[in-house]
Amino acid sequence: MSKPYYITTPIYYPNSDPHIGSVYTTLCCDVLARFMRLDGHEVKFLTGTDEHGQKIEQTATKLGKSPQEFVDEASKSFRNVLAVYNLSVDDFIRTTELRHKRGVQHFWELLEKKGYIYLGSYAGWYAVRDEAFYTESDLVDGKAPTGAPVEWVEEPSYFFKLSAFQDKLLEYYASHPDFIAPLSRRNEVLSFVKGGLKDLSVSRTSFKWGIPVPGNESHVIYVWLDALMNYLTALGYPDREKRDYTTFWPADVHMVGKDILRFHAVYWPAFLMAADLPLPKKIFAHGWWTNKGQKISKSLGNVIDPYEIAETYGVDQVRYFLIREVPFGNDGDYSEEALISRVNSQLSNELGNLVQRTLSMVWKNCEEKMPSPSIPFEEGDKALMKKAYSLIEDIRPLLQKDQALSKYVDLLWQLVGDANRYVDTQAPWALRKNNPPRMEVVLYTLCEVIRVLGILLQPLIPASAAKILDQLGVPEQARTFKNLEAVDALKPGAPIQEPQGIFPRLNDVRNPETC
RNA sequence: GGCGGAGUAGCUCAGUUGGUUAGAGCAGUGGAAUCAUAAUCCAUUUGUCGGGGGUUCGAAUCCCUCCUCCGCUACCA
Numbered sequence: 001m002s003k004p005y006y007i008t009t010p011i012y013y014p015n016s017d018p019h020i021g022s023v024y025t026t027l028c029c030d031v032l033a034r035f036m037r038l039d040g041h042e043v044k045f046l047t048g049t050d051e052h053g054q055k056i057e058q059t060a061t062k063l064g065k066s067p068q069e070f071v072d073e074a075s076k077s078f079r080n081v082l083a084v085y086n087l088s089v090d091d092f093i094r095t096t097e098l099r100h101k102r103g104v105q106h107f108w109e110l111l112e113k114k115g116y117i118y119l120g121s122y123a124g125w126y127a128v129r130d131e132a133f134y135t136e137s138d139l140v141d142g143k144a145p146t147g148a149p150v151e152w153v154e155e156p157s158y159f160f161k162l163s164a165f166q167d168k169l170l171e172y173y174a175s176h177p178d179f180i181a182p183l184s185r186r187n188e189v190l191s192f193v194k195g196g197l198k199d200l201s202v203s204r205t206s207f208k209w210g211i212p213v214p215g216n217e218s219h220v221i222y223v224w225l226d227a228l229m230n231y232l233t234a235l236g237y238p239d240r241e242k243r244d245y246t247t248f249w250p251a252d253v254h255m256v257g258k259d260i261l262r263f264h265a266v267y268w269p270a271f272l273m274a275a276d277l278p279l280p281k282k283i284f285a286h287g288w289w290t291n292k293g294q295k296i297s298k299s300l301g302n303v304i305d306p307y308e309i310a311e312t313y314g315v316d317q318v319r320y321f322l323i324r325e326v327p328f329g330n331d332g333d334y335s336e337e338a339l340i341s342r343v344n345s346q347l348s349n350e351l352g353n354l355v356q357r358t359l360s361m362v363w364k365n366c367e368e369k370m371p372s373p374s375i376p377f378e379e380g381d382k383a384l385m386k387k388a389y390s391l392i393e394d395i396r397p398l399l400q401k402d403q404a405l406s407k408y409v410d411l412l413w414q415l416v417g418d419a420n421r422y423v424d425t426q427a428p429w430a431l432r433k434n435n436p437p438r439m440e441v442v443l444y445t446l447c448e449v450i451r452v453l454g455i456l457l458q459p460l461i462p463a464s465a466a467k468i469l470d471q472l473g474v475p476e477q478a479r480t481f482k483n484l485e486a487v488d489a490l491k492p493g494a495p496i497q498e499p500q501g502i503f504p505r506l507n508d509v510r511n512p513e514t515c
Numbered sequence: 516g517g518c519g520g521a522g523u524a525g526c527u528c529a530g531u532u533g534g535u536u537a538g539a540g541c542a543g544u545g546g547a548a549u550c551a552u553a554a555u556c557c558a559u560u561u562g563u564c565g566g567g568g569g570u571u572c573g574a575a576u577c578c579c580u581c582c583u584c585c586g587c588u589a590c591c592a
Contacts (some may be wrong), residue, residue, distance in 0.1 A: 260592080
């Protein structure tokens with residue numbers, strides 16, 4: 001077994017239902033996790049819910065529930081969406097679990113012992129109406145930017161000595177140029193840290209719903225310190241002898257949305273440095289989705305319901321769209337038109353039709369069996385198969401090193417295009433009449449290329465890829481990247497199933513009358 | 516305000532360290548084929564490379580300046 005691979009999503013705040021953004025983050029991790037598993041790595045893919053904090057407490061109170069009752073329920077909907085989207089997580093951590101709370105308190109005590117946490121007081125201009133603190137420079141005519149009146153408030157708070165880590169962080173960024181991706185985000189973090197770091201208030205007294213500060217129960221631990229620790233507590237921390245910890249820490253990738261990059265790229269490494277623990281290898285900040293060019297927000301009423309679009313267009317169709325539509329790292333724009341257009345032209349026409357046209361010729365002209373080449377392959381056949389077999393070598397570094405999800409799909413579609421061109425130039429329908437043995441060679445070559453495509457598509461569209469491989473009769477245990485070679489080629493003469501379309505065109509969904 | 520990024524064909528974008536006639540996908544137009552989910556394949560764009568100035572034998576690519584858009588600029592998560 002080659003190198004283990006640990007990939008995480010942020011833990012989601014269950015104050016509201018899962019939205020397209022959280023599904024997207026988890027999906028990106030899922031594609032990477034599935035890819036690494038098929039490539040022979042032992043993978044741990046972690047997600048979960050971040051269940052403490054003032055907002056949860058307030059929402060629960062509003063609903064007349066205890067916070068615990070509320071999060072028990074809310075957390076479930078984040079679990080459900082995983083099943084709907086076929087997201088292959090290995091563990092789901094909740095910050096209200098004992099294993100987590102224990103680890104966080106231990107971590108706190110450690111930092112305190114090392115002198116990185118001290119009791120001070122937090123002071124600032126507080127606006128009761130906004131429930132927010134403002135700095136002197138935020139104020140406009142002695143009032144909050146929102147116009148709310150402010151008062152000077154001081155409250156006791158524990159602080160983390162973030163200021164002590166400014167130089168260490170900058171050194172670390174400099175010596176690990178790949179630590180933060182994409183590059184533009186890395187620049188933002190650098191300029192933030194260069195601008196100077198103040199100590200970070202890491203406890204709250206204004207609400208109760210959190211992990212108590214060890215030794216001073218009037219404080220609860222700042223939710224971000226609490227939340228970030230999930231990456232460790234899910235591995236059994238503080239028990240550093242545990243197999244999960246020794247195997248998987250430090251994490252290979254923390255996938256995050258660009259809005260929470262700072263917590264992951266500044267605070268989290270500083271916390272870990274303070275505790276003398278190794279830092280994760282990469283923080284990847286992906287972009288956001290807009291809806292037809294508009295920012296998505298509840299108040300605009302343009303939220304995209306992940307359940308609804310999965311139901312309407314199909315899970316793999318949506319997975320495909322989300323990954324292919326945007327150069328990974330950039331923002332993406334969602335629209336029904338764009339989704340339908342991609343699904344129809346690329347999934348149904350280019351890929352689906354390639355499989356269908358090939359297999360139906362095989363079904364009709366090769367006695368419902370895999371074609372049996374009885375004459376030698378020609379150069380063109382060999383070249384196409386060779387390209388298929390070696391594709392993994394091009395894809396592997398893209399995903400392993402750069403998480404270049406959309407490029408991975410682009411490469412696959414180049415092979416799809418090659419295969420379609422091959423069908424046209426070889427014209428097996430003509431060979432059927434004037435050179436049947438050659439037809440079998442051509443169809444066999446196509447089936448073999450489709451087998452490779454099916455295997456390589458599994459991380460992206462797992463259910464559909466399985467259908468393709470089923471139709472070819474590829475055994476379930478022969479679907480890893482190790483099987484991407486001629487040794488594991490399809491068995492000539494093996495019986496196949498009657499081919500069935502895998503990606504129905506979506507026109508009928510939108511305009512039923514056009515059927 | 517400060518720091519950073521971007522402005523390339525109708526649309527979405529690629530364009531490594533400056534070097535021959537600036538590319539891809541989609542859309543549009545013309546054609547081929549008819550195995551297939553009317554899917555596929557081929558051909559095709561007169562693009563002020565945001566404006567202006569400069570460096571250079573030569574700039575989308577470097578420098579200056581202006582315009583426009585975007586991101587970051589700490590204690591909700």
